[in-house]
Amino acid sequence: MFRLKMRHLMCMVALLAVAKLVFGSVNSFNDDVLGLIVFKADVQDPAGKLVTWNEDDITPCAWVGVSCNRRSNRVTELVLDGFSLSGRISRGLLQLEYLRKLSLASNNFTGTISPGILRLSNLRILDLSGNSLSGTLPDEFFQQCGPLRSIALARNSFNGQIPSSLSSCSTLAALDLSTNQFTGSLPAGIWNLSGIRSLDLSNNMLVGEIPENVGVLNNLRSIILKKNRFSGVLPDGIGSLLLMRTIDLSENSFSGKLPDTLQKLALCSYLDLHGNRITGELPAWIGVLKNLETLDLSSNTFSNSIPATIGNLNALKVLNLSMNGFTGSLPDSMASFTELLALDLSQNSLLGNLPSWIFKFDGHQDDTFSASFGSQISTATHTVSQKLQVLDLSNNAFSGGIASELGDLISLQFLNLSGNSLVGTIPSSIGKLKTLAKLDLSINHLDGAIPVEIGEVVSLQELRLESNLLSGNIPTSLGSCSSLQVMILSHNNLNGPIPVSISKLNNLQYVDLSFNTLSGSLPKQLGNLPNLRSFNISHNNLQGELPAGVFFNTIDPSSVSGNQYLCGSAVKKACPSVLPKPIVLNPNSSGDPVSGSSPSTLGHKKTILSISALVAIGAAAVIVVGVIAITVLNLQVRTSASRSADPIVLSGGDEFSNSPSLDGNTGKLVMFSGDPDFSTGTHALLNKDCELGRGGFGAVYRTLLRDGRPVAIKKLTVSSLVKSQDEFEREVKKLGKISHPNLVALEGYYWTPSLQLLISEFVSSGSLYKHLHEGNGNILSWTERFNIILGTARSLAHLHKHNIVHYNMKSSNVLIDSSGDPKVGDFGLARLLPMLDRYVLSSKIQSALGYMAPEFACRTVKITEKCDVYGFGILLLEIITGKRPVEYMEDDVIVLCDMVRGALEEGKVEECVDAKLNGKFPTEEAIPVIKLGLICTSQVPSSRPDMGEVVNILELIKSPSEGQEEELI
Structure with missing residues (x-):
């Protein structure tokens, strides 16, 4: 049906072409209808978005995703973003001669794209981003890009080099080739596209350096080259891009110092250079860039102190200077960051007390400070507390305590002060942080108890307080933190029991309470936690039985070690049961023995048997019975071996046919294929020369059928455990029906009450x-x-x-x-x-x-x-x-x-x-x-x-x- 339809469409296109040649012109809008119908024929439309596209319509202007010029009724825009379409991008689109905008973004189109698309003389915007297009772009791809203003091929799988013909696109204002697999260096002509305003080549494998003549791109507003392999120093010419708003050169291999010309970029609001090899000091001129809202210089090798002029950046919303070599204390000028949403200074060598301006501005202002930075700082309560969402000062050398004003950071979602030298207690005001998702105060010198108010932080997902000097009980209020997934409290001085309320935390995955002095038994309800992956309680004083359940039955023994009185399979120690009193046997009494009876007035001696003695006697009796049973079984096996003439009732021909009833000396052989007997006889089963191997269920032997075909016979050694004959035969027949080229075929079985055989095909190569x-x-x-x-x-x-x-x-x-x-x-x-x-x-x-x-x-x-x-x-x-x-x-x-x-x-x-x-x-x-x-x-x-x-x-x-x-x- 599909092929007939395609032939019909192709015939229509061919007739249209002939008509043009013969008559010179035809109804022009038919080109658009036919072009779009041909395009649709190559497209899968699972959501039915193109259901309104009808080949019998005179014009496509009412179709979904299609826009037309009102005068000429010609298609000017085709926008099908996010329609869940797949298939190929058909040549039918080449019929849309007046198309100005083609956007097929966020679908699942595959294959390559034709350079012919760029030959549409009126095309201004081409957006094919977010598909599964692949292949290389031929070098001539951009040669006829005409009046194109915007090209977006992002988030596809294109590879190879970016074509040098890109320099032909002189009118280009926006180029987005991000998130592909382009390699090699950039074509030199790309730096001559003087009209370009936005350039995004991120998430590729591009190499090379940024040339000095980058300043030719004087209309550039945004350059994003992150996640490539660019290298070299940042050129001074970058300071000539005076209209620049966004610079993202992160996660490359740029080196050297920041060029001083960067201070000319007064309009820049976004500067991200993280993940490079930039060195030197953070220059004082950084404070000139007063429009900066995001400054990320993390993961470089900056050194020395943070300049006080940074306080002039009072429009900052994100400041990340982490993973560098900054030293000294934080400048007080940073109190001007009234718009700050995220502050990350982790993994440096900063020291001094935690800056008070982060938690609360104390109202005092130094006039010298105001004069130095040319801006007035309000003496009112510092407003950073109302907006800050991320605060990470971890892995520095900060000291002092945590101010109670911590609770004023009411928008805080992430707080990490770990790896410092903080002292004192955790303030109870922590309970005010209703939006906090992660709290990490680990590896400090904090003491005192964990405040019960922590249970009020209902949004908490991760709590890390390990390696401190905390004491007291684990607060039961933690049971109110229903979102908690990670709770690490190890290496402290916590004592008392593990609260039962912890078992309410159904989202809990990782718990570490090791190296404390916790005592008491583990709440049995912990066994009901559905998402546990790790629960470390080692090196405490816990006792009693581990909770039952999926997790605790398979817990790593190292997670429970160092608790002398814990018992259960994980610690390889049986739990003591409640034992009755010893039984006192009175030899002069004809009645039942009485537990704990009073001494007899007669002069006869009492005989007292403890439970352990009774157990020993019982065990001895079991062993004796076992020895007798094994002896009898061995005699039976030897007798059956010597009695090779036992009759075998054969059952062949019909599939899975049954034999008559058997007595104790009769065997039943069933061959699913109808073969009646073995040529070597059952004595082969006791012949070591015929043995192929042994497994958990029995030994395997090789023997021959009457037709000379070899088979493998498994002599089951689980006779005492095998089901009754009826159940045995029913299960074996089910297995016999299973046929597959990669399964050993089961060909039959033999049954007696004391001997069961399974007959399978013989596989030759071992x-x-x-x-x-x-x-x-x-x-x-x-x-x-x-x-x-x-x-x-x-x-x-x-x-x-x-x-x-x-x-x-x-x-x-x-x-x-x-x-x-x-x-x-x-x-x-x-x-x-x-x-x-x-x-x-x-x-x-x-x-x-x-x-x-x-x-x-x-x-x-x-x-x-x-x-x-x-x-x-x-x-x-x-x-x-x-x-x-x-x-x-x-x-x-x-x-x-x-x-x-x-x-x-x-x-x-x-x-x-x-x-x-x-x-x-x-x-x-x-x-x-x-x-x-x-x-x-x-x-x-x-x-x-x-x-x-x-x-x-x-x-x-x-x-x-x-x-x-x-x-x-």
Whole structure:
């Protein structure tokens, strides 16, 4: 249908062209209708925004997004910003001869763009920003930019160099190529566009220097070059740009000192040079730039003191001088910052008391001070307290106390005074800061109690008071801070219990109360906190049992260490139960023994058995019974081995057919394909020569069917745990119906009450474990490893689709066939157990050390498909690195996922790839695959993807552009 419609449109366009040639002219507005309809044909419009565009209309002037000249009825503007459109930008737009503005911003158009767009002789504004356009811009792209005034290609994926033909756009006033992947140096002609007013090339990978002739751009109002790789010194010529309002050269590699010519930029309101290598002092002339509202010089290497003239910048709203080498005290002149919203002076070497003008102006004014700075400072209460939202003075050498007037900063949202030498108490006025989201007073010398008024800061999300001298109890009022996510109070002298009110904080994620003297038991309600990720209570005097729940059952032992009387699985100490009184047995009494009875008046001696004695006796009895049971079982096995002539009731032909009832000496064999017997007989099952290996559920043997085809037989060693015959057969038949190219096919089973066999296809090339770790001379290539990962993922996704959890993912359960493809075996065997008791289960798969998801250790967490995802993630990392999940060194234990995660954080993830590959692997595949493995091994089950999603991601990594058209107009 779509092709027929396109042919219809193309025919209409062709007929129109013929008509023009024959008759010289046609109804002119038909060009616009046809051009827009052709454009629409290449566009996907999920929101139905273009539903009014009808090819039968005479004129498009009433269509959504279209504007026309009233006299000529020709389209002059096409504005479709944010319409959720996708597809290609069609050549149909070239029919819009009178188009002055084309804006398709904030959609999802793909492909490249045609230089033909710029040949529209009337086009003034072109905005294609915020799409997914890609490719390089050909060098001739801008050659016919004509009367264009504004070009915006920002937030796309263009790459390569910016074309030198840009210098042809002599009428250009605004150029925005930000947030792309442009590389190389800028074309020299860009500095000759004397009419340009706004230049934004930020967020690219551009290199080079700003030339001295930058002053030619004397109409420039805004230059934004941040987040590139520009270098060199800032040229003096920048001071000639007298109309400049915005300068953002941040996050580059500019060096040298600030050019003195900058002081000529009297109109400049925004100056951001952070993240460069600028050196020297902050010059006194900075105070001349009185229109500055934002001054950010952070992350450079400025030194010496902050000049007093900075106080002349009384229009400042944002001042950031952090991460430099400023010294000395803050000048009092900064009290003139009455419009200040954010002040960041962190990570310098500033000293002295916290400046009083920040908290409250004391009304005194030095006349010399007024004369020096040429501005009158009001003697009224300082108004900065009404507006300041961010205050960061951390990591300096400030001393003294925190004034009670802190509470006057009623708009404050972020307060960080950490890493100084502050003394005294935390003022109770902190409770007045109703909008405060982060409070960090850590690493100081503050003492006294945490004020109860802190509970009034209901917007608080992060509280850090660690490494002080605070004492007293943790205030119960903290339970009112319902937004709190982070609470760090470690390394203080806090005492008393952990308040129950903390358990109300459902948003709480990170808690650290370590290295205090807290006592009492942990509130049980803490186990109900839904978002906890870390809860460190180590090195206190806490006692009793850890709270039950998902988090505390798997808590890191280091987070609870140093509490002598804590008990629970995390501290490996059983909790004492309430014990009854000792039982007193009177040998002369015919009645029941009485607990705690009075001494007998007879001369007979009493016999007293403590609970521990009774437990010991009971344990001994259990051991005796166990020994007898094992002896009997061994005798049965030997008897069955010698009695190879036991009759086997065969059941073949019909799929999953049933046998007659069995007595104790009768076995039942069911072959799903109908094969009736083994050529070597069941004695092969006891022959060590036929054994292929052993696992948690039993030994595996190789034998032959009558037709000579080999099969693998697993002799289950969990007979005492296996379900009844009916349930066993029902579960095995379900597994037998599961068919997938990457799963080992289950071909049948054998049942007696004391012996159960599973018959599977035989996979010839052995296990993945042997290929990875038992060097048979054949090194798996990258392609083979990737295919094994993908095939294994597909098999697990197939199992999960049928509600089957594997439970036992490991490299020894992944077999390799003669074609090198993986086949996953031993799936679903846990379904044969009467119940999925994780402790029985974990003992059966203890050989899977390192593959087991952390929730196996938690009684209350449901075992789901996410356990398989975790095991698959470990397996993936094992395949990529060639290392076992856990490797024991002479003095260390290396956990694979921790090692890889550490390498990723250090930017050395490529070093994790198996050295046996000798670097022969594609980085663009290896790194995403490794990251996928780490995501699959997340400690939180809900953070792991589904196996279906894993398959999709792997297929995308393997063929990232498959099926995508790169051609555009």
